[in-house]
Amino acid sequence: MPSVFGVLFDGFAYGMLLFLMSVGLSVTLGMMNFVNLAHCSFAMLGGYVAITLMNAFGWPFLATLPVAFIAAAALSVVLERILFRRFYNSSDLDQCLLTIGIVFVSIATAAYIYGTDQQPMQLPPYLRGSIAFVGLDLPVYRLFLIATALLITVVLVVTVETTRFGAQVRAAVNNQRMARGLGINVDGLFAATFALGSGLAGLGGALAIAMLGLDPQFALTYLIYVLIVVSVGGLGSISGSFAAAMLLGFSDMAGKYYVPSIGAFLIYLVMIVLLMWRPAGLFGRR
Amino acid sequence: MASEAIAVRPVQYLQAQMRWRWSEAAFWLATLLPFVLTPNYLVLASQIAITALFVLSLDLILGYAGIVSLGHAAYFGVGAYTAGLLSKWGFGEPLTGLLAAAIMAGLFGYLTSFIVVRFRHLALIMITLGIGLVLQEAANSASWITGGFDGLQGIHTWPILGKFRLDIYGYTAYGYSLAGLFVVFLVARRIIHSPFGLALRGIRENGLRMPAIGAPVHAHIRTIYTIAAIIAGIAGALLAETTETVSLEALGFQRSADVLVMLILGGTGRLYGGLIGAAVYMVARDQFSGLNPQYWYFWIGLLLIAVVTLLPNGILGGLAHLARRMKVTS
Numbered sequence: 001m002p003s004v005f006g007v008l009f010d011g012f013a014y015g016m017l018l019f020l021m022s023v024g025l026s027v028t029l030g031m032m033n034f035v036n037l038a039h040c041s042f043a044m045l046g047g048y049v050a051i052t053l054m055n056a057f058g059w060p061f062l063a064t065l066p067v068a069f070i071a072a073a074a075l076s077v078v079l080e081r082i083l084f085r086r087f088y089n090s091s092d093l094d095q096c097l098l099t100i101g102i103v104f105v106s107i108a109t110a111a112y113i114y115g116t117d118q119q120p121m122q123l124p125p126y127l128r129g130s131i132a133f134v135g136l137d138l139p140v141y142r143l144f145l146i147a148t149a150l151l152i153t154v155v156l157v158v159t160v161e162t163t164r165f166g167a168q169v170r171a172a173v174n175n176q177r178m179a180r181g182l183g184i185n186v187d188g189l190f191a192a193t194f195a196l197g198s199g200l201a202g203l204g205g206a207l208a209i210a211m212l213g214l215d216p217q218f219a220l221t222y223l224i225y226v227l228i229v230v231s232v233g234g235l236g237s238i239s240g241s242f243a244a245a246m247l248l249g250f251s252d253m254a255g256k257y258y259v260p261s262i263g264a265f266l267i268y269l270v271m272i273v274l275l276m277w278r279p280a281g282l283f284g285r286r
Numbered sequence: 287m288a289s290e291a292i293a294v295r296p297v298q299y300l301q302a303q304m305r306w307r308w309s310e311a312a313f314w315l316a317t318l319l320p321f322v323l324t325p326n327y328l329v330l331a332s333q334i335a336i337t338a339l340f341v342l343s344l345d346l347i348l349g350y351a352g353i354v355s356l357g358h359a360a361y362f363g364v365g366a367y368t369a370g371l372l373s374k375w376g377f378g379e380p381l382t383g384l385l386a387a388a389i390m391a392g393l394f395g396y397l398t399s400f401i402v403v404r405f406r407h408l409a410l411i412m413i414t415l416g417i418g419l420v421l422q423e424a425a426n427s428a429s430w431i432t433g434g435f436d437g438l439q440g441i442h443t444w445p446i447l448g449k450f451r452l453d454i455y456g457y458t459a460y461g462y463s464l465a466g467l468f469v470v471f472l473v474a475r476r477i478i479h480s481p482f483g484l485a486l487r488g489i490r491e492n493g494l495r496m497p498a499i500g501a502p503v504h505a506h507i508r509t510i511y512t513i514a515a516i517i518a519g520i521a522g523a524l525l526a527e528t529t530e531t532v533s534l535e536a537l538g539f540q541r542s543a544d545v546l547v548m549l550i551l552g553g554t555g556r557l558y559g560g561l562i563g564a565a566v567y568m569v570a571r572d573q574f575s576g577l578n579p580q581y582w583y584f585w586i587g588l589l590l591i592a593v594v595t596l597l598p599n600g601i602l603g604g605l606a607h608l609a610r611r612m613k614v615t616s
Contacts, residue, residue: 098594100587101591103587108584227412265427275405
């Protein structure tokens with residue numbers, strides 16, 4: 001039986017990953033109400049970019065992370081400009097169908113290029129092993145993961161809370177039409193937020209390989225987790241996403257450690273109960 | 287044209303809608319063609335009829351009441367397991383199996399409808415998805431009753447009406463499935479062209495205004511959701527009885543997504559849209575079955591993107607649009 005602290009630690013690391021992968025979707029959904037089910041495809045892209053650079057070109061792991069971010073952000077901008085922007089006023093259903101179509105295409109493309117197997121991943125020596133801390137063995141990579149994600153979270157929160165860009169984003173999430181009326185370029189803002197969010201997902205995907213693995217089904221498997229985080233946290237709420245990601249991380253890890261026989265049953269049930277209690281999410285206002 | 291439609295009384299409008307058109311008669315006569323033209327494909331034809339019935343049930347809630355569901359396979363699965371278990375425990379009378387499946391799926395649909403009715407937008411999609419996933423996990427865990435990952439074995443379906451034995455060519459299976467589809471279709475058609483059906487379309491178009499004219503929106507949604515669950519359960523039972531096996535895949539996410547794709551492909555809110563979508567999708571999948579499923583989904587993905595961008599109302603919507611334009615130009 002693993003110690004409670006160990007489960008908490010793993011759940012925390014896992015929750016941070018989920019947060020990175022879902023915060024972008026939450027903000028863009030809150031701003032434009034655009035249901036982007038392809039969000040995890042960007043995360044998957046980041047993962048594959050990182051693994052290709054490492055295994056085929058011999059790049060060090062840390063150097064691949066920014067590239068994963070940029071690749072996912074760049075592709076998302078292209079898709080947003082060509083395809084997504086035409087659907088902002090469409091029904092939920094059309095948006096879902098369009099983006100699930102992209103998910104299917106991305107899964108098939110990844111399977112075509114890389115095969116359906118899990119990708120082999122070799123962490124650099126300084127991220128392997130574990131550190132003994134008050135009688136506990138803490139894996140170095142998970143510590144690194146938590147530190148990176150916390151750093152990004154702090155940067156994100158400071159940006160959104162203190163900068164002009166952040167104020168515009170908050171205004172647009174709060175009331176898109178009013179923000180337009182005040183002369184804020186919501187479309188440009190949305191494109192920038194979309195790229196940033198997808199980039200974070202790409203980074204999350206690259207960081208996730210060593211913990212969750214990477215195969216073409218990644219885009220669909222973790223889409224469900226990301227959607228749970230977003231809907232439970234409340235659309236457009238960064239703190240809500242954070243809380244929901246943590247809750248999901250803990251409950252999934254606890255479920256897997258203590259009652260493995262019921263599988264993912266627990267988190268789906270947690271989601272349904274939470275949504276029944278608060279249909280707009282924990283921190284949602286609508 | 288539009289002004290005429292408004293001028294008539296609602297009852298007349300509904301009666302005009304309910305009248306059978308020659309194209310409808312031709313469609314149902316054409317469903318008999320596989321018996322003569324493609325007797326080697328009757329097993330596939332039977333699958334298509336069952337899937338079409340399932341798509342029809344989704345059309346009732348999505349196309350008419352505007353409820354997007356990503357977990358509709360849950361009701362299909364409940365129906366399939368009910369009929370399968372009844373037969374496995376020694377009572378393989380098919381019509382009773384259908385009835386039992388309809389009752390169980392309807393009951394489950396009625397209970398979950400209280401949850402579904404409270405949500406809109408993303409939360410609705412997540413809730414339906416969650417219900418589907420919870421049920422799938424439950425069925426997987428309860429392997430002592432459902433057979434878990436290996437599927438439910440040992441189903442034996444008695445001859446239909448005590449006369450028609452299931453054969454390997456699928457004559458009986460197709461006839462049985464088609465009869466089921468036709469009967470349920472008649473019921474669905476009657477529901478859609480009733481005042482209740484009109485109220486559903488009102489809810490789809492504007493759920494906030496409907497209460498203002500005295501329509502009990504929540505009660506209507508609960509009713510149609512339960513009816514759709516019953517139909518999905520019947521479809522599941524038909525599949526379990528004709529194939530004499532039930533697998534976990536019957537209530538998986540993949541089936542929910544597939545059925546949505548078929549409906550969109552055919553066109554929502556048109557009754558026949560789902561039937562045509564199911565036929566096109568299933569035949570195409572059968573023809574391309576040599577392909578790796580991964581690549582099959584590449585084309586499905588492209589198809590989805592193309593349908594949403596180019597043919598927003600599906601195949602039938604596109605055809606209707608074409609027909610209107612031809613009329614204008616001629």
